[in-house]
Amino acid sequence: MINIGVNPVAFELGSxxxxxxxxxxxxxxxxxxxxxxxxxxxxAKISLDTVLSMALVGIPSGIIFARLLHxxxxxxxxxxxxxxxxxxxxxxxxxxxxxxxxxxxxTIYGAVLGASLGIWLYCKxxxxxxxxxxxxxxxxxxxxxxxxxxxxxxxxxxxxGPTTLxxxxxxxxxxxxxxxxxxxxxxxxxxxxYCLIIFVVLLKLRGRLKPEGSLxxxxxALYSAWRVGIDFLRxxxxxxxxxxxxxxxxIIVLLITVPWMIKHTRWVKKEAxxxxxxxxxxxx
Numbered sequence: 001m002i003n004i005g006v007n008p009v010a011f012e013l014g015s016x017x018x019x020x021x022x023x024x025x026x027x028x029x030x031x032x033x034x035x036x037x038x039x040x041x042x043x044a045k046i047s048l049d050t051v052l053s054m055a056l057v058g059i060p061s062g063i064i065f066a067r068l069l070h071x072x073x074x075x076x077x078x079x080x081x082x083x084x085x086x087x088x089x090x091x092x093x094x095x096x097x098x099x100x101x102x103x104x105x106x107t108i109y110g111a112v113l114g115a116s117l118g119i120w121l122y123c124k125x126x127x128x129x130x131x132x133x134x135x136x137x138x139x140x141x142x143x144x145x146x147x148x149x150x151x152x153x154x155x156x157x158x159x160x161g162p163t164t165l166x167x168x169x170x171x172x173x174x175x176x177x178x179x180x181x182x183x184x185x186x187x188x189x190x191x192x193x194y195c196l197i198i199f200v201v202l203l204k205l206r207g208r209l210k211p212e213g214s215l216x217x218x219x220x221a222l223y224s225a226w227r228v229g230i231d232f233l234r235x236x237x238x239x240x241x242x243x244x245x246x247x248x249x250x251i252i253v254l255l256i257t258v259p260w261m262i263k264h265t266r267w268v269k270k271e272a273x274x275x276x277x278x279x280x281x282x283x284x
């Protein structure tokens with residue numbers, strides 16, 4: 001058994017509490033921007049201005065969607081399990097709409113899908129190659145998720161069900177979200193390891209899949225398959241059919257991505273994903 005006694009609040013600035021979760025989410029975003037900047041420096045066929053514009057669109061759209069899915073999850077669960085509302089495990093936002101904005105609670109799926117949607121719309125308007133951009137970002141996105149899960153681990157959230165395994169964790173800090181739940185599966189640590197493995201896999205697959213966008217679909221499919229499986233170990237509230245919201249979303253994503261890849265994706269001779277260009281200011 002491993003004890004985690006870290007205070008989820010990293011430090012305080014006056015009346016503002018800065019949590020480790022927020023710090024690692026910020027680091028994940030910084031990593032994504034750095035990765036794209038690095039690709040530009042290596043000769044990627046997009047400009048730095050385009051990268052910054054995508055960040056200005058993708059960050060707020062990711063946050064909004066992450067919050068939206070959390071709110072929807074709570075509303076649906078509240079309808080079918082009112083006892084969880086009484087116990088305080090979920091919030092019925094239909095009765096407390098003032099808590100929708102500015103409250104705690106985000107979903108990683110919402111962040112990924114929301115940012116993807118926002119960047120997709122930006123690329124359509126700016127006439128930037130969508131598949132190329134998404135393939136460029138795919139390895140960085142899964143690595144960013146690993147960074148974010150470090151914050152979850154320190155925060156004491158997203159933990160698994162009870163376990164007697166020697167690597168089970170117990171949160172001992174009273175401020176932790178996981179305080180008092182006993183010894184549980186370190187599902188966030190499992191996910192960190194899985195994300196790092198997929199990061200390596202995506203790096204190996206870069207330039208080997210056509211058409212453009214296939215690498216990002218591989219990322220979505222691999223992560224969705226993981227969420228469908230790991231959530232059977234995770235503590236949480238049922239969303240529909242006894243499954244968590246993330247599992248429902250994961251199944252939907254798999255039903256879309258896998259048939260598309262079977263029909264369209266092909267293996268090609270490895271080529272550079274970021275070939276040199278003469279004009280760095282030209283978005284392709």
